[in-house]
Amino acid sequence: MSFRHLRAVIRKEINHILRDRTTFVLVMLVPTAMLFIMAYALTVDIKHVPIAVLDYDRSPTSRAFIQQVTEGEDLDLYAQVDSLDDIDNLLTRGEIKAALIIAPDFEHDLLSLRGIPLQIIVDGTEPKSGGFAVDHIGGRAEEFISEALASRIRALNVNVSLDSLQPIDLRVRALYNPSLKPRVDIIPGLISMVLGFPALSVALTLAHEREHGTLEQVLVTPVGRAEFLLGKMIPYIIVGLANVIIMPAIARVTFHIPFNGSFPLFFLLSAVFLFAILSMGMLVGVFMPTQPAALALSFLVIFFPGFFMTGIFFPIASMPAEMRMEAMSLPGTHYATITRGVFLPGVGLDVLWPNVLALLGMGIAFTAVAALSFRKKLG
């Protein structure tokens, strides 16, 4: 390994990153932009969902119930309608996302302690708002009913505590409440995903040199294969680490995500992760002859699994066994664990060491395969 060769390739590549606008944007600005976009897109608080109410009962109790359901910022009473046709109309025109139908015997059934038939119609094309409306109305209905029951029972002069009447544990609903800051959980995981961009760049830069003919000129020099590949990789580790400094800062300032761990530790572990994911990108670049091919394969092996397999959006524990195995063989899975650990509970190496070892192992394995498969030949 010649240090002079390595340094020459690193210097050339850094100049390329700094001076080529496309590359610069891809490795420095896109990760940050993606973090913002995805964090917002994935965690928008649902508020002011417009609903319609069809009240066949028209009793004081039903009116009180409607009042309680539409209180606050969650659901807005868009219209009180008189027929199912009206509901149909409003739903098709997208003016409401859900409709609540109160049966004619609502008050009577409630006060006589029978079951209360409530019907909710939702816009299936917007399951998120619809589901939210269902959960919300359900929750409010339970509150309303238990209160009504309690006062009815009190009116009967039976001495019971309100708690023993609670039909359902209210805390269950809390889990479904989107305003409970899911970002806290998502953002550290997202960081591991958007760091795939430097890896993509490595794959692209190698394919670019091949397409552009500069690789041919380098292959006739005495530069070693590992010198060349490492020299191309190290600059992207450096820009990746720049992102590692920027992104927790954004997470903290913009999304108010607490950072409870040690930053130096996080930085170090991020470097290890970048080594692993970039060697994966390098492997893609070694095998793919053109940039479009490199792009496609990068999406397949870096971003796509990152999305579905790293446990960011779907818990790994609920995956089938084979998928769980596959997830554990992806650098992103381990880094998601590391970022979440360091951000949230503030855990250290004593807990995270298996993930660190896994990342190191992958990095070394991928680099070795890339260096051995990379021939100083064309075609």
Next chain:
Amino acid sequence: MSFESANEVPPIIETHALTRDFKKTRAVDSLDLSIRPGELFGLVGPDGAGKTTTLRLLAGLLNITSGSAKVAGYDLARQPEAIKRKIGYMAQQFNLYGELSVLENLSFFADLYDVEVSELRERTERLLAFAGLTEFKDRRAAQLSGGMQKKLALACTLIHQPEILLLDEPTTGVDPISRREFWDILTDLNLAGTTIVVSTPYMDEADRCLRVGLMYEGRMVVCADPQQIRARIEGELIELRPDDWQAACALIESLPGVLEVQTYGNLLHVLVDSADKRLPEIETALRKHGLTYRGVRRVTPRMEEAFISLIRRLEVD
């Protein structure tokens, strides 16, 4: 062969039945080539003849399918890395790192070739001056003209003072003045002792070589010095400029004693068995058919006519 009189010096490039196959094509077919130190060797032939593949094989960039070759005393199949320090190779689409300056490109290759740091400065300055790039040394390579890019590319391939230069169509797409300058540089290098193998589509450039090899469908069909190649042309050459070249061409081809008609735009080159005898006959025939023409004269055949004639005969076979 006449060249073997100078056989005290062993060849610096020598191939035996060198062959390279791609999936469907045999790009280089049983090539036997022997180039002596200090030669300026031209490789010509139509597109797809195998010139690039030959040069890439010699540069160690492609695996050999069969046959063998020695370059600068090393075996091509077994010691490609040793060969790399001895040669300078300039690819057909040589692309520099466009975002790097002229100087940065040079020092990048100087580092990869382990040029002595103590010599670096002097050598860089000399190459810049040599390529006429001194005043552009801080300009980004992407912002140089085509001709200057080629000269910078040449400077980069010369940074380690290679014994052998392999140049693949170095002047294609370059303006005529830069082309001439580039060839003056090559001639200087060659006079200073560098062995040069250069492929070119331009016949006037082939004329400047010491020896020329004509490739056709992967094979070396002729390999001789330019005079010998010109001498291979059969018959004598008449040039004329008819106003309706298509009609004139058809007419002349049908006349007795005409071996071949080559067109260069509206200029016709007519190969005949005897110019003295056929020139009046051609003029008579043209006048009889009412075809006007200008500038009719006898000319000496150039490399161009010789090659086109040779290739036509190969295509007929």
